[in-house]
Amino acid sequence: MAIVFCGQEKNAATCSLARTSMIPHDNPAVLVAQGNALTDPKLKDGDALKTVSKAAANPTFSENC
DSSP states (O other): OOOOOOEEEEEHEEEEEEEETTTTTTTTTTTTEEEETTSOOEEEETTEEOOSSSSOOOOOOOTTO
């Protein structure tokens, strides 16, 4: 079974960095969408949210998100 990495990042610069940082790890096909995951989720299967078997998240460290 292949491991597929996907994610969504609100900040455009951080989103680009996440995509770029996967190239040296030999995984250039990673899917990182740009936008607010809570108000505008991009990772969908049709109209439903994408289902994954494992998930990891970084909490926000600012009240101004």
